[in-house]
Amino acid sequence: MSLARNSERSSRMTLQDITTDALVIGAGPAGLMAADALADAGYSVLVADQKPSVARKFLMAGKSGLNLTKAEPFDAFMAHYGPHADALRPMIERVRPEDVANWAQGLGQEVFTGSTGRVFPKVMKASPLLRAWLARLDGMGVTVNTRWRWTGWKDGAAVFDTPDGRVSVRAKAMVLAMGGASWRRLGSDGEWANTLNKKGIPKVSFGPSNVGLTVPWSPHMAKNFGSPIKNARFLAGDMENRGEAVISAKGLEGGGIYPLAPALRKGATLHIDLMPDVTEEAITKRLSKPRGKDSKSNALRKALRLDSAKLALLMEYARPLPDAPQDVAKLVKALPITNATLRPTDEAISTSGGIPFEAMNDGLMLTDMPGVFAAGEMLDWDAPTGGYLLTACFATGLWAGQHAARWIADQGSAAAF
Structure with missing residues (x-):
């Protein structure tokens, strides 16, 4: 099945006014999961997305291997959501990591768990899973319309600019799942x-x-562009993470530093422990040995056996090297990257911020707009990559969809927005 199938079908539509049980705006993981829940409850569902094809960010993430979730003890899993863990817990309890894996397998996509606990489809791609999911939704009667840009409400209906002109949609419930504010080109x-x-x-x-x-x-770092910083510990404020990063022409990239964004946003300085498995005392002892005719930098290289990327970082931020071995050891264990700043929001994999949980009820319905629910990255929560981000998108989408279905069952008439 082509991902553009529903777009082609919608391009032949000439409808200007539509009525449906449920309207979902945004066809990413959260929106599609909400649509799935609503259709499963027996309601007619229309999904609208402003881009020419659906789930573009989901597909982009899958290009490097779609990390669906992470297999680890539930409390450890939830700890990665920081201050938002309590708000998200009841939703993720419904969609635990094992549930995500079972869901993918139910769509015919076998999964495997890597050595770090990360769960991936065996094909290491997002497109087969998305095709299977869209086929399931199509079989449930869900209509997906692309190139529909939502412009707001008028006279109790949601209004869209579409290839066929302006279209209004009147629904009994509405789920918003339009993502955050990163990767604008993907929607x-x-x-x-x-x-x-x-x-x-x-x-x-x-x-x-x-x-x-x-x-x-500085110019001397250019020869290290593209070099990985392996087996390091990254620290910012009261947060830390062990992993890898890459030295790029722009700065630093990679999973080692991504989880530290909450602290870095608050202005904390990034520090790098270049030798996380060696104590400061042991490093001091190595550096205290007579260096003979070696220069200070050569003696340091031989004593610590740092690879070229780590040595370049140390020289970039510690030169001139202190005379006292203990002072050098302190720098090796917590090298401050003092002039680093976060890349622009649009370059981020995800964003913090959005609709606060205080503006919604327990079912993710906007308290000031009965019948309107929200899910996914539109909500104000933050999570690292590694399966946490995507799992919460699935979980909030399912939660919003199920509560929207209950709203329809209780109200029985079109909502007024």
């Missing part, structure tokens, strides 16, 4: 916030999350 432009603000819905300002750092390197 998450955050412009929905202005529309909701006109309705009195508050928004926490967007900020970059899971994003690299801009570092104004």
